[in-house]
Amino acid sequence: MSQDNSNLTVQDKVVASLKRRRRQEKLFRTLGLGSVILSLALVAILFINIFSKGVPAFWQTSMTVEVYFDPDVIRISEKPEQQPNETFEDFDERLLDWETQLGFVNFNRILSDSITPLLSDFERSQTRYVTQLVTSGERHALRDMVMEDPSIVGETRSLTLLTSADVDVWLKGNIDRSLPDDQLQLPAVVREWADELHANGHIQNRFSTALFMNPDSRSSLASAGLAGAFVGSFYMLLIVIFLAIPMGVAAAIYLEEFAPKNKLTDIIEVNINNLAAVPSIIFGLLGAAVFINWFKLPMSAPVVGGLVLSLMTLPTVIIATRATLRAIPPSIRAAALGLGASKTQTVFHHVLPLAIPGILTGSILGVAQALGETAPLLLIGMKSFVASIPQSPMDQATALPVQIYLWQGNELRNFFEARTSAAIIVLLMLMISLNSLAIWLRRKLEVRW
């Protein structure tokens, strides 16, 4: 009797607790789902914000103009050619003199003479405003054309010239067009010309190759591009790939397969894990102290950046490789050893090939992390303004994330807010493609035991 009673109470208790347990589960599920939705919403806001600002910057206004290379303005001697009895140094000197002579040609006049016929309402006194339509770097583009091929003088070429940053901002409506004159950067007459040329199709919004092909610029803001930063990042990643990955993999193999298990290797293991958690800016301080002050490597050079990023990536690669090696079943090693393979043969003929997919994934993720790293680069002088594309890892350069930081600080906000977002999109795309490559490789090469 008493047993029945107690049975009943147990059942009652269970039934009574069921409600509470279900409520708890429901609460937990709602919380979990809520946090997923919240984080997705935050990412979506971020992406929408960046893309809505940045995507229009991939297109830029440019003007198609018939440019007449007026021989009355371009008065230069004949381009020197190397004489048979002339040393290369002498010839180079003559060529440089000729190029300097070309530097004194007023290409702005060539530009304004070519543009004024397109304007319906133009007075001689407004000449100085005409050049404000086109970004100032285009006069160097004209000079380079003449330098390349002097026979162009006297001819007319149809060229597409980038408009100045202020004109781009005005035509795209990135500035409030109803503002009074004293709050706008462009003079009224230039704004009217820009609108007129835009209406009759001389100025069009075209895909901006300048953004990808040009290095950074401050004197000709509309031609500022990512090429210099891209090449700088590329050199650094090359150094990371050739330095951090072989060293990391070799260290991991040694530690996992050959090293004795004792206090010393324990300490090493703990330190590698600690190293992976060190904030990246510390690697920057270290790089500045060791590579620049001690090894006397140049400032702002990708070689130093690459070395610093290699140090930073090394622990990631070691940890990923060790985890992969540990996941390979001991039976593989036992079988190889049983058939008479040496320890080295076992590792390199049997274990390592099976570990390659994991190592690749870990390395690519490490490299992607290095690509996005900014803080250590700021400390080794890579936040300088560099107006040329680096020719070697020893040349001064910036990196993609640093270029974003630099553009964020540019004083012409209306133009560079969009340009900065465009640079962020380019960097994000690179990161996404590296990460998808890692996932794809893992899927394709993965072996299941």
Added chain:
Amino acid sequence: MNMKRFATLACATAASLVVFSASAQQRDVIQIAGSSTVLPFSSIAAEEFGNNFTRYRTPVVGSGGSGGGLRQFCQGVGANTIDIANSSRAIRPNELENCKSNGVEEVIEVKIGYDGIVFASRAGGGRFELEPEHVFLAQARRVPQDGEMVMNPYSSWAEIDSSLPDQEIVLAIPGSNHGTREVYEEKVIMEGCMKFEQIQALDSDAQDDACLAMRTDGRVVEIAGDYTETLARLESNRNTVGVFGLSFYESNRDRLQVATVSGVTPSIDNIIAGDYPVSRPLYFYIKGAHIGVIPGLQEFAQFFVSDMTSGFGSILESAGLIPLSDEERDQVLQTIREKESL
């Protein structure tokens, strides 16, 4: 097989490192760092220099503030130190001493032009007609009142002077790493502060203390970064009044509204005429020992100061630099030619 490949790779990287280090002794590109006010002008001059003189490479320009740039400049002589320090104030005697004790004996001072410092608030807000004493009263820790120094009681500009807008006081000023700060303190704060008899009566150390101490209730924000950071402050807190360079204001006239100081609107014309009180010369400093070692160093300085680059109607003037007078320009060019060091 794999091991061999690893070994070759490791050897190759090691070898290339050695080659890199060996070639590191030479440098053929001018390296510049310093003031963020001078940075845009310096960058434009560098780019134009590279474009006009194909025989030299385009100089590389870094930031770091006037103080930071001069510290880097004074680290020593050699290929891994910078050649030129940009500064929005003259070098201080202790900095010059530090330079000399590190072996930087020849320091050539080059004045490049002038720049105005402006107070700006967001466009569309109340108009400010500031006097130096208004700014002092807005930022000081203690203000003179009824013959005593009392903790700053002001929370709105209208409380300071009824002609100012009834807007909460939030002032964004350049951090102490910026050369602009020194000029701001000298030409605005000290100027405004010394108008009070009570402070005039103090000795000069006590005057400095009384004038420059800032309130710590969060109404004065020191900005260590660039003017874009100050602009971001203005956009997040719409009551903020920020301190900017004239050229930055010119580039963002659609977002900013400039305040008059002592009744004068800041403009290039007013600064050249000497009417606008808050202006200062801009400089760069050349390491004399690097002239002749780093190709194009002297030529770059001459190019920068030339009438073509920084005179009236030049590209730097349109970027907001206020040109030197012709006599000043001749004098500076002679300093560069003769390598007259400080």
